[in-house]
Amino acid sequence: MAPIDPSVAAENTYVDTPILDTPTPKRKVALVTGITGQDGSYLAELLLEKxxxxxxxxxxxxxxxxGRIDHLYKDRHDRGVKLLLHYGDLCDAKSLITIIxxxxxxxxxxxxxxxxxxxxxxxPQYTADCDGVGVLRILDAIRDAGLE
Structure with missing residues (x-):
């Protein structure tokens, strides 16, 4: 599957959130699924601190x-914003490909x-599709994007 054109990604991006600078070897850019859950919110906080x-x-x-990430989230127009949210779903390969x-x-x-x-x-089938096959969708999206 070919990578999605980034210009198409805006439709899946939360409130037209701008993508920050292209990652360089020194920059650390993390993508967190489940960020609004307990573990995801703690992880996001730790990563931001780092x-x-x-x-x-x-x-x-x-x-x-x-609610769990409201204290971390800042308006995307503010300077130095380091937390951005994107609409996506583990059951939707296209959204994952676009985001990644x-x-x-x-x-x-x-x-x-x-x-x-x-x-x-x-x-149970929906749960297995999202939780199990969702991992494969993420891995496919990483491969399709040419990431290591």
């Missing part, structure tokens, strides 16, 4: 749940998963 540029993947939802080929992270942390136990039992 000077990383952090990009988080959030699902589109009617209940936009960012545009952000070009130097590190990827996959903490995204079906976190609601009842839903995971009620919809």
């Amino acid at each position: 000077g990383y540029e952090v990009h988080g993947v959030v699902r589109r939802s009617s209940s936009f749940n960012t 080929s545009t952000v070009r992270p130097t590190e990827v942390y996959n903490l995204g998963a079906m976190s609601h136990v009842k839903v995971s039992f009620d919809k």
Whole structure:
């Protein structure tokens, strides 16, 4: 699968979030799935403290749940913004390809998963698709973007 043209990525980017400078060998750019969860929010905070540029993947939802990262998130127009959010889903290969080929992270942390136990039992195939096959989608997107 060929990499997605970065100009197409804007439609999947959270509130037209600008992509920061292209990574250089000295820069650390992390992509975190599950950033709005407990572990993802702690990881984002740690990475920001260590000077990383952090990009988080959030699902589109009617209940936009960012409470765990609200203290980290700054307006994208402010100077020195190091945390950017992008709409995406582990069940949607196109969104992952677009995000990864545009952000070009130097590190990827996959903490995204079906976190609601009842839903995971009620919809086992969907859960397996997102949690299991979602990892393969991330790996394919990394390969397609030409990242190491």
